[in-house]
Amino acid sequence: MRINLDTPVVESREQRLGTIIAWDGKASELSKQSEYARKSCASGCGEKGRRLCEMKGPFTQGSVCSEQMVECQAGHIRDAVLIQHSPIGCGAGQVIYNSIYRNGLAMRNLPVENLRLISTNLKEQDMVFGGVDKLEQSIRDAWERHHPKAIFIATSCATGIIGDDVDGSARKMEGELGIPVIPLHCEGFMSKHWSTGFDATQHGIMRQIVRKNPTKQEDLVNVINLWGTDVFTPMFKELNLRVNFVVDLATVEDLAQMSEAAATVGFCHTLSSYLAAGLEQEFGVPEIKAPQPYGFPGTDAWLRELAKVTHREELAEAYIAREHLRVAPRIAELRVLLKGKKGFVSTGSAYAHGIIAVLRELGVEVDGSLVFHHDPIYDSQDPRQDTLAHLVDNYGDVPSFSVSNRQQYQFYGLLQRVKPDFIIIRHNGLAPLASRLGIPAAPLGDEHHALGYQGIINLGETILEILSHKKFHEDLAAHVTLPYKKWWLDQGDPFLLVKGD
Amino acid sequence: MQGAETVVTEGRTFPPLGPKTNSIQQVRYVCAIGAMHSASAIPWVIPITHCGPGCAEKQFGSLAMCNGFQGGGYGGGAVVPSTNISESEVVFGGENRLRELIRASLKILDAELFVVVTGCIPDLVGDDAGAVVREFQAEGVPVVLAETGGFKGTNFTGHELVTRAIIDQYVGEYAGGRTPGVVNVWSMLPYHNTFWQGDLSEIKRVLEGGGLKVNILFGHESEGVSEWKRIPQAQFNLVLSPWLGLRTAQHLEGKYGQPFLHLPIIPIGADETSSFLRKVVAFAGIDPSLAEEFIKKEERTYYHYLEGFGEFYSEYFWGMPAKFVVVGESAYNLALTRFLINDLGLMPGGQFITENPPEEYREAISREFRTIADDVVTHVAFEEDSYRIHTLIRQSDFGQKPPIILGTTWERDLAKEMRSAVVEVGFPASYEMVLSRTNVGYRGAIALLEKIYTTVVSGTA
Amino acid sequence: MAINFDTPVVVNREQRLGTIIAWDGSASELSDLSEYSRKSCGGSCGENKRKLCEATGPFTQGSCCSEQMVECQAGQVRDAVLIQHSPIGCAASQVGNSLIYRVGMAMTGKPVENLRWISTNLKEQDMVFGGVERLEQSIRDAWERQHPKVIFIATSCATGIIGDDVDGAAGKMEAELGIPVIPLHCEGFKSKHWSTGFDAAQHGIIRQIVRKNPKKQEDLVNVIKLWGSDVFTPMFAQLDLRVNYVVDLASVDDLAQMSEAAATVGFCHTLSSYLASGLEQEFGVPEIKAPQPYGFAGTDAWLRELARVTNRVEKAEAYIAREHARVKPRLAELRKLLKGKKGYVSTGSAYAHGLISVLKELGVEVDGSLVFHHDPVYDSGDPRQDSLAHLVDTYGDIPSFSVSNRQQYQFYGLLQRVKPDFILIRHPGLAPLASRLGIPAAPLGDEHIALGYQGIINLGETILEILSRRKFHQKLAGHVRMPYKKSWLEQDPYSLSN
């Protein structure tokens, strides 16, 4: 299925990929059921044959919306401005994403500054008469204040409902200012999973920023990442390749030159799926079709595929051999230190597949994982990118593998199933509960932490560090009350209230 | 003065900036649904949010996490119950979804009261959330509704909606008498004021020191809903803020015939705090001797520390900023400005009121600033857009040394640029860990001095 | 009297200059009495004729020692190490000095770092058997750790009493390491006034660091200062002169090239007297013999003398005229704002003379001052440097002019005499008392703040700032208890002295 860049509105993940946000079972089973996406349906969902069974229940807790993912992508481009076309409440995200932006800039040795997000601050009367005038005013303010290279517009639930012609004013202002003014359609209610927000941003970037007549740079590789430390530059140097980090912390020019690169990679298919596939489809920049670079087999395969596409096989083989040798002794030590420890992974979908692989390399038992959503397939539709199958095939099954869009009320029961010594997280909301149960969490703010060969060691060291926090959490656990009723906590099944549809 | 266009400080006029627009860059308040935190601030009360999937997470992440890392409290946080409205509820309405969620919440969550708050979507598509909540109320379920659609107001006005909802729908009618010496306190905005927990504790401590019995209502020192149930029995209401809580007190006056005392100044420092306590005690008409004894004891401790500080203050070799700027909501802004002028003898260099207070209160707020001291001229500017605030500060002339900025994380870059110090005293304070720290009363004033001058001194080398 | 650089031990101030630390009267009277040092004795002290009458009394409060001044001079040379040859107690001031050093580095735009001092940390048995080995060990440690260009040694009361041969050890280690190892004799008990410590450090520098065969640099001027902000470079640029800042925050090479300069100036004769005279005597570098650069009269005369010595008279005149015109308008405003205000100055001796001039330029009334010591004459012996006479002649008398080496118990009574609105200070110990009486203080950490024409404006602005802090001090004053008995506070502050 082709990505459609003709319309300004991105298709949601559930439409494109069949994404689900609630499921419970074994990893192997989910992998098998997802095969429909490539072959025939193995599940028995009756007339919904070509879809994964998704569970649905009456109780839900606050999730995350697509607009937030737009903030954390388009809002973190260094020489652009993001307009939040919304009431002031959606603007609350400015505080959160500013904190992240500042930390990210510091991690990447870039000058630390506040981000540039402007809320159009819609009021009650705008809901009646429309907010387009205010949008245009804010676009003009953005221009006068910062002279950015591009202006992005994030829509919101409110402007989606009142039907403001955001595309029209974007076009008008683009004509007036002579820079790309890019509407990103990301109403929170439009997709059940926030990752559609990634796609919305990437959609706009491909439509309006990426250079249409590229001059190829044969040693340039697009790396789709967030704010993580720069582990790619030294690695790619070994292969004589240069890094083009996108989307977060990039400049508009970095984004424009994506079409000139020799390949596109990422640290997580959930994030990179749309952009990488789109760049290949529109500009012939090959997406590296391989498992993600986690653990030995994943990293080996990923490097080899990158080397093949960029014609650097020999350099890659030498590098792989050197690295295996280098990391082996410390990994052996870490395995001894981590023997018998049980971990639980609760992060985004494809990322969790990678992290579990690394934990298993370290000899950590992983009997349970909660992923925030599940994409049965990625935009490339290439089986070489089937991260879940890669995990199950290389490292064995994960008996308790649940999909739940950060529903804390289910998390208690999930932890009871496997009683882990620690958890690994990336989004907020779950660690506080684990903490109240005496279980420490490692929040992987630096998304590159566990990547590649060195990532195996990094993650091992981090686990040792957080295991020592256990004292704190155990002490806390003895003194807090959970907000859940005993009745609910006593239910063995965290999915009791949800049923397949 | 017309706050918007010109800022006058010490007789100087800042050059005017272009006219205000709708734009808000670097938010300093959020929307009415942010008041879900006012529900979370009452022990064992849990909000239920009827809104899009990101709304609750955003309010929490910004008000409670990236603002002092306060945490979400019992049942609060990023994962309060939420309908996570999707397209079908937008098209077909979300009443059934809300009903289902409330019912499930009763099953799963252990709360003494649920407060349903609504976001933009249900208010726009016309859900009758009231009807749904009334069904549960009819069954005797402790649940109330506050319609806090994001475009309708700020988290300040949302706070009063939540408060009012609990009073009208949960506390209910009361015909009994009032207990002398008992006071309900309506003061700073929970969570948004980064220091609200410590501040409310200190206010409670001071009032109790004067012999009053205090319903503090928010924070862990409140007994929770049983304390709220007793609101009508109190002798009077104390509104301790320039405007927030006034509507509540007026409502209570109408509803229960309960009088209220409005003191716009949250006290910081011995003078202000002692005079605050004396005023409240006089209003209550209780025996002042207890208060006087308490004041004596507190002032002894206070001035003991102040004496130590005085040595630094008179001798610190490397000079200190003589001027200060406050960027923050009116209650803290006024309290801090008074303290720094009257107790430290610093000179005001610009007071920016940032919470967008309702028009009708603005003149009274400005007057409070004008009357701080006869020898110091202070005017305020009502500004919400940080870009404008920073431009105005940049354009000011502060003399020999740049001012201390009492502000927020948004002022960090500006302070660096001006080679001055920023003390993060309000939303958002993303570089402060705040648990029980307070800036008010006797104890808070000392902690505030510690914080300000630690920042100043560590900035020197 | 020629300065004697042949011995490693400096002659203390009381012997060289007749310095006193206690006296009470009017400024004009003290000035008259000090004339003996240049002319005949006007006093009537009987057989002590050629000395100023000095008040002494039974009660004294903690003062300050010469070793501390060595710390704040030799200890703040950037590429040297200072060894404190002493029990650990003398090293207590590493803490405060490091703070000063760090701020000073920041103020002058240099990389901020901790200072590098080493205490020999003497123990009881060392008092019996001597500490020389430990000293040598610490010198070796200093060398290995930092490879400094120079190592200074500060003696202490303890090592002075036990008679450690510090000079011998220094000589031995200098030969071993091939860098100057410089003993500075600064036992606290050896001089009644701490300023001897300045001299001790400067003595060692002239003996062992300053280049003996200088190549003259005709546009270089030594500026003897502490950590103050750089106000000299822009000023000297107007005269085509370059600045060589010494001693604090200087490099050893800056110190070595002092002999190559065309002249030496300073912001305060108390600090610069010994070094400036020594450089003139030993290397022919002229000391600028003029009043200090405070207020119009002083700054004019100082600039003219500097210009004369360096042959830049025309440039100086143009600069003086420009500056007068530039500062006048704001000065007029400041005078209005400060009208009727009363100030009190309590700082080092010569510096106080300068600050009072500036206050008078600003129209501030100065009826009282406390100086920490008084030098009847400076090392040059030149009447053009008589800063007290310059003050009295140019700006009139100060009725209550007291010498007191920071004796707080006298300070209460002194303030009652004149009831000032604010005080100017530089050393700790007095401002806290003033604060408890409701009087704000301006601590002049940046010693250059009041210097030159701009300094008049700076000081005026600073006073306005601190006057606004009066509120704080007045509130405090209502709630504190003084440690002094009421019966004492009612006495004249010198009533116990004779």
Ligand code: SF4
């Ligand atoms: S209103 Fe919609 S877009 Fe805004 S925060 Fe809520 S879910 Fe996200």
Ligand code: SF4
């Ligand atoms: S022992 Fe002597 S040298 Fe050491 S601090 Fe005391 S007075 Fe100074």
